[in-house]
Structure formats: C-alpha cells, structure tokens
Amino acid sequence: MIHVENLVKRYGKLVALDHFNLDVKDGEIFGLLGPNGSGKTTAINCILSLLTYDKGEITLFGKPMSPTNYESKRKIGVVPQNVAVFNELTVYENIDYFCSLYVPDKAKRKPLVEEAIAFAGLSDYRKFLPKKLSGGLLRRLNIACGIAHKPDLIFLDEPTVAVDPQSRNNILEGIKALNASGTTVVYTSHYMEEVEQLCSRIMIMDKGRAIATGTKEELTALIHTGEKLTVEADGLPLSVLEQIRNLPDVLRADYAEGHLKADCKGYGHPVIDVLDLLRQSGVHFGQVYSEPPTLNDVFLEITGKQLRD
Amino acid sequence: MLANIYWKRILVAVRNRGTLIWTWIFPLMMATLFYFAFSGLNEAELLKNIPVGIVTSDEYKNDTAFQTTLTSVSDPEEGFLSLTEYDTEEAAKEALKGGEIEGFIHLENGSPNLSVTKNELNQTILKSFLDQYVQMKHTVVSLIEEGVADVSQILSLFETESWTEALSLSKNPPSETVSYFFALLAMVCLYGGFQGLDSVSYLQANLSSMGIRRTISPVKRFPMVVFDLLAALTVHMACLLFLLAYLVFILDVDFGANLLPVIVTCLFGSFLGLSFGAFVTAVSRAKEGMKVAVIITVSLTCSFGAGMMVSGINYKIAQTIPLLSWLNPAARISDALYCLYYYDGYSQYFLNLGILAVMALVFSIITAFFLRRQRYESI
Numbered sequence A: 001m002i003h004v005e006n007l008v009k010r011y012g013k014l015v016a017l018d019h020f021n022l023d024v025k026d027g028e029i030f031g032l033l034g035p036n037g038s039g040k041t042t043a044i045n046c047i048l049s050l051l052t053y054d055k056g057e058i059t060l061f062g063k064p065m066s067p068t069n070y071e072s073k074r075k076i077g078v079v080p081q082n083v084a085v086f087n088e089l090t091v092y093e094n095i096d097y098f099c100s101l102y103v104p105d106k107a108k109r110k111p112l113v114e115e116a117i118a119f120a121g122l123s124d125y126r127k128f129l130p131k132k133l134s135g136g137l138l139r140r141l142n143i144a145c146g147i148a149h150k151p152d153l154i155f156l157d158e159p160t161v162a163v164d165p166q167s168r169n170n171i172l173e174g175i176k177a178l179n180a181s182g183t184t185v186v187y188t189s190h191y192m193e194e195v196e197q198l199c200s201r202i203m204i205m206d207k208g209r210a211i212a213t214g215t216k217e218e219l220t221a222l223i224h225t226g227e228k229l230t231v232e233a234d235g236l237p238l239s240v241l242e243q244i245r246n247l248p249d250v251l252r253a254d255y256a257e258g259h260l261k262a263d264c265k266g267y268g269h270p271v272i273d274v275l276d277l278l279r280q281s282g283v284h285f286g287q288v289y290s291e292p293p294t295l296n297d298v299f300l301e302i303t304g305k306q307l308r309d
Numbered sequence B: 001m002l003a004n005i006y007w008k009r010i011l012v013a014v015r016n017r018g019t020l021i022w023t024w025i026f027p028l029m030m031a032t033l034f035y036f037a038f039s040g041l042n043e044a045e046l047l048k049n050i051p052v053g054i055v056t057s058d059e060y061k062n063d064t065a066f067q068t069t070l071t072s073v074s075d076p077e078e079g080f081l082s083l084t085e086y087d088t089e090e091a092a093k094e095a096l097k098g099g100e101i102e103g104f105i106h107l108e109n110g111s112p113n114l115s116v117t118k119n120e121l122n123q124t125i126l127k128s129f130l131d132q133y134v135q136m137k138h139t140v141v142s143l144i145e146e147g148v149a150d151v152s153q154i155l156s157l158f159e160t161e162s163w164t165e166a167l168s169l170s171k172n173p174p175s176e177t178v179s180y181f182f183a184l185l186a187m188v189c190l191y192g193g194f195q196g197l198d199s200v201s202y203l204q205a206n207l208s209s210m211g212i213r214r215t216i217s218p219v220k221r222f223p224m225v226v227f228d229l230l231a232a233l234t235v236h237m238a239c240l241l242f243l244l245a246y247l248v249f250i251l252d253v254d255f256g257a258n259l260l261p262v263i264v265t266c267l268f269g270s271f272l273g274l275s276f277g278a279f280v281t282a283v284s285r286a287k288e289g290m291k292v293a294v295i296i297t298v299s300l301t302c303s304f305g306a307g308m309m310v311s312g313i314n315y316k317i318a319q320t321i322p323l324l325s326w327l328n329p330a331a332r333i334s335d336a337l338y339c340l341y342y343y344d345g346y347s348q349y350f351l352n353l354g355i356l357a358v359m360a361l362v363f364s365i366i367t368a369f370f371l372r373r374q375r376y377e378s379i
Helices: A040-047 A091-100 A106-119 A135-147 A165-180 A192-198 A216-220 A238-245 A271-280 A295-303 B002-015 B017-038 B041-045 B058-062 B064-072 B089-097 B121-145 B151-159 B178-190 B193-203 B209-215 B221-250 B260-283 B288-305 B313-320 B322-327 B329-342 B347-371
Strands: A002-011 A014-024 A029-033 A055-060 A076-079 A153-157 A184-189 A201-206 A209-214 A225-233 A250-256 A259-265 A285-291 B050-055 B081-086 B103-108 B111-115
Touching (some): A014 A040, A014 A209, A040 A055, A040 A153, A091 A106, A091 A135, A135 A153, A135 A165, A201 A216, A209 A216, A209 A295, A225 A250, A238 A250, A238 A271, B002 B193, B017 B193, B058 B103, B064 B121, B089 B111, B103 B121, B111 B121, B178 B221, B178 B288, B178 B329, B193 B221, B193 B288, B260 B288, B288 B329, B313 B329, B322 B329
Parallel strands (some): A153 A184, B050 B103
Antiparallel strands (some): A225 A259, A225 A285
16 A cells, blocks of 8 residues: 655755655554654655655555645545644534545535544534643544545554543544554554554654564564563562573563562573572562563664663 | 635634734724824814904994904904904903913004014914005005095905915815825735735645645645635635725725725735735745734834824835835825825826736745645655
C-alpha cells in the first residue's frame, strides 16, 4: 500500500530523513516509533506530498504520490499531530466540513458524520464548540475529522499526546476497530507501550533512519537482552552483586534503593540461581518480578540511549 | 462541497470574536464617537447674529432712515444683527462691560458712533457696516443736493446689493464632518485584511493544521481558494453595509443622494483589504500576531493619511507628496466617496476605483504566486 525507497530530506545541513525505506502492507497497523525529532512526522509529510524531498521515490496504492494525485488523496485520511479543527464551528460542523472535502453529496455525508461522532464518543457534544471540550475530547474530535469519510489508509501522527489515560484507551480501542473494519493504519508515537499494544509491525526510527523493523517479537529477538529480573532486597553486599553479575545467564546487574535489577541474556532464566545466591549470602529478599524485554530495551541496545531521552 | 466550504467559512468568520470586535464593533464605536465629537462642527462654521446695542436718543428717534436700516439688518432669519435698545449711553456701556453685547451705536451729529471693548471679527463687521451706511448716506445726500430729481433712480442704484451671485460648486453643501466618516469607512475596508489573513492561514499547510487537512484533501486548490475568499468577501461586505446603514439611518450622515456607488466603492475597498491581508499572510512566515499587527498598523496609518484623525491632512499630503496620496488606498476610498458627495461628474470617482482595482490585482497575483505551491520546504 505504501512503498518508500531511499527517501532523503534535508533541512539545510540537517538530514531529517537519511535514505529512509518503508513498506506498509494492506490491512496492517504499522507503527513508527522514535523519540521526538527522529523524523516520524517528516516521513509522513513527505509521503503525503506536503513536503519537498531531495531524493527518493514514494508510491501509494501502486501509484507515485504527488500533490495532484487526487485519486490517492481521496482514499487517505490524516490526523495531524496538532488539533486541526475550526474553533468557531461545532463538533458536528467541523466533522461535516472536513468530510465534505471527500464526500460532496450531503445526503451521503450525513450518515458518515453521524457514524464518526458515535465512533469518537462525541454524541453528547455534537453542538459544542471545541473550546468547550476537554483535551481528550478535542483529540477525539481531531480523529473524527480525519476518519469520517472512511479512508482506506489513515495516518495518525501522535494522536494521544497530552491525553488522559481513559481517553487514550478509547482512542486506541477505536483505532483497533478501524483496522478491524479494513482500514490500514500508520501510527506514529514516542510512547512505546502504545505501539507495542497496537501495532502489528513496528519501525524504530532515530535521527532520520530506520534502525529496525518487524513485529515486536522480531524486534526483541534482535537484541541480547532477555528477561528482566527485579528483586526487593535489603542491604545487598557488593561482593554478592559481583557474584550475580558473574552468573552465566546474567547480562548486567545493578543495585539501587533496595532493588536488585538484572538483565538476562537471550532466552536464559537465571531466577533460581539469583535467589539461591541471595539466600546463601543471608540477604533477605521480598517480592520478585520478571518481565520480557521491551522496545525501549531494543532502542537502548541499538542506539545506546533511552527512547525518551 | 464548494457550497459547504462557502457556508462554513461564513460561519467561521461571523463567529470569530476578533473579527467581531475589530470589524463590527470597533468601527461602530468610532462612528458614534465621531458623531458626538463633531456634531456641532458644521453649526459652528455658521455666523451667528451679532448682539449690538443702540442708544435710543432723541436724534436716533428722529432718524427714521437709520432706524429702518437697523431694523432691516436685525431680522432674525436673514439679518446679521441682534439689536437691543438702551435709553441711555450709560446703560449701553454697562451692557457692553457685562458682555451682553459686542458693541453699541450712539448717533451723534447725524453720524453713528460705534463703541466696542474688543477688536475681533464681530467688531470689524459692525464697523464695516456702519462705514458703508455712512458712505451711502453721504452719496444719496450729495446727489439730491446736486439736483437729481428722480429719487427712485437713486434708490435703484443701491437695490443691487451685490454684483456677484453665490453659486455652489458642489452637489451638496460643504461639510467638515463627512470626511471623517469617509476615512472611517476606508479604514473598515482595509480591515478586510483580517479576513484575507484567515483565508490564507486556513489554506496553507505551513501556516496552520487546518491547512494540512485541506492541502491533502482531494479538492483542487483554485476552487477552494475562490470559494473561501468569496465567503470572506461576503462577510466583510455585510460588515461594511451594516456600518453604512448605521451611519446613514442612525447617525444621519449624508453620503449624497445615491448610495449605490457608495456601496460599489465599499466593494472595491473590501476586495483590496482582503487581498492585502492575503498578501501579507502568504508572503511571510512571521507569527500570526505579527501579521495582525502589520494589518492594523497599515490600516490605521493609511486612514490617518486619509484624514481620519486630522482634518485636511489628506489634502496636505496630496499637495506635498502626491504619489503617496495616490498610493494610499484609504485616501483613494475616501476620495471616491468625496467625489460622489461633491462632484457631478464620475471621472475622478472611476479613477479612484481603477487605482483600487489595480492595487487589489497586484496583491492578488503575488498571493496566487505563493498559494500555487502545494509542497513546502518545511512545515
């Protein structure tokens, strides 16, 4: 559905996209994950023909994308990062306005607008002006304006920024429902939990480059970090910590504020070894947690920095 | 679809609080302020009857010719004196000191003597009047003494009070105040710039998020721009007509007999204002607040040059720096209205409209050059 090849975009001396490649398949939720400034929005704006670019090829629905490719544009929906609605129009009027750019027939448009209002959970607010809506409702209106015309492909650029947890869950559930109805979704975020929860395939971006692409499982398999162990332990001596670090399945281990944290190697499971060592050393320990590696670990191991740095 | 773009854009413009204040409420306040500030200005220009005293001495009572003359110039409608009789010279002096009269006349040896305490315009008029009377009286007496028998012939010489006839060069009487209202209307025309600013901002992806949504939509750019600007023009014209109605029907400001060309002037002015705002917005990446400041500053400066704050400044500019006057859109709008009010012919009026149209077209062409771009270097 989307094919991007060797895309280069420069802002003066800054390389915003460095030979960027992307393939999005029909019917998937594709996540672009990266810290702020990694090039996610620039990539989307280039794909949508909003930005000029220095090099590369962009194909949408099998045709080269350009500002005058109205046929492709008709099948696309966009939810920009900033809320893009008229402050002087009500919820209904806003959705109707943006839907009318795709669906000229008023009779055909009306049920679509109603459906979008119901989808975004804005039925009680249809006559409200945007300034009367909370941040979460405003984001939902922003989404409703982008999806009312039932596009085949939708770009959601950080749609949950500054949204309360309840609205965020509603938005994510809505996106899943959209995808279930056949819409292909390109979703950008710097919240790894969202991307993990939502996307069927993920591209991790940094400094304008795609550093890894695949399913969550494929991405975590790329790194050496395996299971992550956390143990509540009082007064862990340095010598015991060193012994833990030397265990064969432990990649790295640290102790701070009464918590021992150990990253395991690949598919190793050193929980029993660690707990045995603590018991033998007379260290009292409390709760023990274990969690699989996250996309943040993938980003950390590949780039040497946290995703939210 | 395009009808929806048109109608929704009208709703946006009408409900915008900033637009409401600057283009609807503010001009009404200015007009009302002008009305109360200048309401006495025209009347002040007219001469009032001069209060003058006459000492009714025996000599005065016997001089029927002088009595008749004074009575004829003391008519409340057509005269210029407001006559008060005093029995004695002392009583007249008291009235003069008290400021009740500007001077008093006392006949002495057949000649009228004028007593005044100031040397101003009214006193000069009184003195000129008495000098003229004395001269005419002397002429008549001399002619009779020389034996001219036909007195009616002599009198006919003085019946023609003036050899010139006062003709008005303009359709309407001169008015000090209308020029302020003309300049005010010109200012509101230029405030159409706010609508132009909004239209372009809503359209350009590098200026607003709405611009992103609209740029990626499948609607072609040209019809979208045209219908958006048409809606903006509709709203701004409604605003101008509202102000015009307020001026004409509530404040009773005289714009001449025919309002249609006044409305046409507003239409040209509105188009110019709109295209100016669109131009300022399209050519610059400055923040919106800065663009609003530019539109307000230019509008007010041009309105100042058109005589909105200082009466007659527009004529001084036209005399000293004519090019500046020709390039001032507010001065052209104001002058077009001035032509309609005072002149019979339309040549100057059409010249002003032509200049406004050319300016608007230049702004529009430059704006179109910037708007034609659909891909941006950065957003």
